[in-house]
Amino acid sequence: EDQVTQSPEALRLQEGESSSLNCSYTVSGLRGLFWYRQDPGKGPEFLFTLYSAGEEKEKERLKATLTKKESFLHITAPKPEDSATYLCATSGGSEKLVFGKGTKLTVNP
Amino acid sequence: DSGVTQTPKHLITATGQRVTLRCSPRSGDLSVYWYQQSLDQGLQFLIQYYNGEERAKGNILERFSAQQFPDLHSELNLSSLELGDSALYFCASSVQEGISPLHFGNGTRLTVT
Numbered sequence: 001e002d003q004v005t006q007s008p009e010a011l012r013l014q015e016g017e018s019s020s021l022n023c024s025y026t027v028s029g030l031r032g033l034f035w036y037r038q039d040p041g042k043g044p045e046f047l048f049t050l051y052s053a054g055e056e057k058e059k060e061r062l063k064a065t066l067t068k069k070e071s072f073l074h075i076t077a078p079k080p081e082d083s084a085t086y087l088c089a090t091s092g093g094s095e096k097l098v099f100g101k102g103t104k105l106t107v108n109p
Numbered sequence: 110d111s112g113v114t115q116t117p118k119h120l121i122t123a124t125g126q127r128v129t130l131r132c133s134p135r136s137g138d139l140s141v142y143w144y145q146q147s148l149d150q151g152l153q154f155l156i157q158y159y160n161g162e163e164r165a166k167g168n169i170l171e172r173f174s175a176q177q178f179p180d181l182h183s184e185l186n187l188s189s190l191e192l193g194d195s196a197l198y199f200c201a202s203s204v205q206e207g208i209s210p211l212h213f214g215n216g217t218r219l220t221v222t
Contacts, residue, residue, distance in 0.1 A: 043213030
């Protein structure tokens with residue numbers, strides 16, 4: 001069965017302090033690795049899709065990378081508005097997305 | 110705004126009751142997914158429909174059922190409710206049947222008392 005583990009569970013950063021979030025996955029035949037952002041009281045918002053090891057995608061201060069066993073979400077010079085829970089999800093042999101429990105990021109001004 | 114509409118936003122009901130959650134997908138999206146989110150379990154896949162037909166089932170209880178109508182909106186029916194069913198229920202849609210980004214609504218928060 002597909003499994004996704006995210007670490008750390010929570011992360012506090014100062015504004016401008018860069019860091020990375022980790023997503024480790026176990027799937028039979030990766031068909032896609034997805035990153036989402038979720039704000040309190042809202043549904044997850046799609047950020048990136050990665051399909052193969054070595055692929056990278058960027059959006060503003062966020063950069064997602066993918067290896068054969070894990071994905072990283074790098075946050076460069078974060079701002080308070082980047083505070084949210086970041087979710088990772090994978091799709092292997094089935095049509096459903098399997099989500100990790102997320103990393104709650106807090107960026108202090 | 111994702112374009113996915115869920116109603117109601119909040120629902121408070123008693124144990125043993127039955128409720129219906131409604132979802133309108135993004136314009137043009139044929140696939141609808143239902144997920145349950147609780148604090149300890151994270152997002153759990155319940156069921157997927159594509160153009161009116163059930164395509165995949167996850168950890169959906171027998172007390173729960175869903176359907177997708179010809180106009181592509183979907184309903185999730187929860188019956189014989191228990192305290193443990195209290196959670197956020199999200200609907201998501203995508204343009205195709207296969208793997209593609211899901212676009213989520215803002216959920217229905219169900220509280221069973």
